[in-house]
Amino acid sequence: MVTLQDILAARERLRDAIRPTPCPASDYFTERTECAAVYFKLENLQRTGAFKERGALNKLLTLTPEERKRGVIAASAGNHAQGVAYHARRLGVKATIVMPERTPLIKVSRTRDEYGARVVLKGSNYDEAYAEALRIQQEEGLVFVHPFNDAHVIAGQGTLGLELLEQWPDVEVVLVPIGGGGLISGVACALKESKPGIIIVGVQTSTIDSMKASIEAGKLVELPAAGTTIADGIAVKKVGELTFPMVRKYVDAVVSVDEEEIAAAILTLLEQEKSVVEGAGAVGVAAVLNGRVPQAKGKRTAIVLSGGNIDMNVISRIIERGLVKAGRLVQLEVRLPDRPGMLARLTSRIADLRANVVDLHHERAFSKAGLGEAMVEVTLETTGPAHIRELEQALEELGWQVARK
The missing domain is CATH 3.40.50.1100 (Rossmann fold)
Incomplete structure (x- = not known):
């Protein structure tokens, strides 16, 4: 089993090559959670965009x-x-x-x-x-060079824990993503051996939470391969023989979060913290935002943002879905008379109500509208749910049928 001395030795080896990453406090997350304070360990700022190089x-x-x-x-x-x-x-x-x-x-x-x-x-x-x-x-x-089931790899990842304690000696709870267990094994060892009272919580995706399943079973469990997951960096079927006993010894709890919660966390970090974080790196934030970590209530809590290597297409989809959920992007189907000027009247009324047309599709032949009618599918940027209701009401007052997609 990896020891604190192994991690201290790794720290000396890495000192001139791995720069310590920042660990700022977050006013936004402190105000919106029950934590006494929230800090983010920004491993997404490593040269290769993730903690793995340690x-x-x-x-x-x-x-x-x-x-x-x-x-x-x-x-x-x-x-x-x-x-x-x-x-x-x-x-x-x-x-x-x-x-x-x-x-x-x-x-x-x-x-x-x-x-x-x-x-x-x-x-x-x-x-x-x-x-x-x-x-x-x-x-x-x-x-x-194994990604997690290797003593030297685990010790290298543990240097993150030593840095964190130097930056925030009074931290009480630390949330760490779990895939194969290499990161949390090293970090938990460094923290618990240095400050025994600290609480360590591991976070997995519910799509494939192999560490959580193994802890509950009391033995190594191999899960079926995961389907598509936004947290592909921690989608591991079976955790390591070296990491499993270390997690059992040092980690206080392992929780899981779902895909929608992870996507929302990525968007919130992007919008509020101006941090680009991949799905695997955002699971700790998802856990806190969705009440999965009661141990953090009233405690100074650090969350490891383990990486930022996310595909731009994925970010684009997350932003669009987030805007839809927030009511800032909506798609309406409007059934109106198929006469000259009706489309112009529709767009003019939308403009009067300060909504912006993103996309518009006018359909006759393949819609469910009757003869003499047309179906217009329009995607709009709005200011929120109240604005959407205002738009629906205004269009219905013109005698048109309106449905939200």
Whole structure:
């Protein structure tokens, strides 16, 4: 099991290469939660956009000269890949990264072109990529760098906990995302061994909460592969043999949050904190906002934002869905007479009510409207639910049927 001394040793190794990340207090979240104070540990500001480079670099720095000469290999679709590739290049170590074939092109190109790793695309998911990485390791004699089930990786991740205590010595509760358990194992060890009274809460996505299931079962549990999840960075079927006992020893509770809660947390962080955070990194915020952590009530609470490598298309969809939920974007179906000037009258009335037309579709042949009628589907930017009701009422007063989609 990894010890505090291992983490302190990792801290010395990483001191000149990993800059401490900020941990500011958040007025917005402090005011809107029951916490005495909320702090965010901004690991999304690391060079590769995530905490993963702490553990990757610590592992690389513990390799023997002979192992460095052989080179390293890892399986990852994102943050671990970039952390290994970036620091391997810095140290002059050849790195091979096996990524699933469906990995977004931006992650592939960044790992290969920007960070200089050899990228192998294999399999439709992480498990198939992992199997291929093991095959290549055996064939080429490379050193495997596991994303979480490795003592040196865990110790490297634990340096985050030491930093956090230096920045906020009076912190009482810490929320940490859980995938395979490497981050929370190291952080919890560093915090509990330094300040035993501190409360550590792990957060998973309910889509695949393998650590929570294992804790409840009292043994390692392997879950079926997850479907699509916004928190793909922590979508792990089975946690590590090294991390599981550490979580049982040091972590006070493990909770889970759903996809909608994670998406809302990403949007709130973007809008209120001006922080870009990926789904896996936002689960702690989702947990606090939705009352999953009663231990944080009245306590000084730090939340680890573990990474910010989110696809721009995903952000776009999250923003649009968030605007719909907040009533700032609405789609109305308006049935009106199919006569000249009706469409102009509709848009003019919308303009009078200070709504902005984003999209408009005028349909005759394929709608449910009767002969002599047309169906207009209009997407509008509004100021909120009250504004939407005002629009609906105004259009109905013109004798038109209005339905919200």
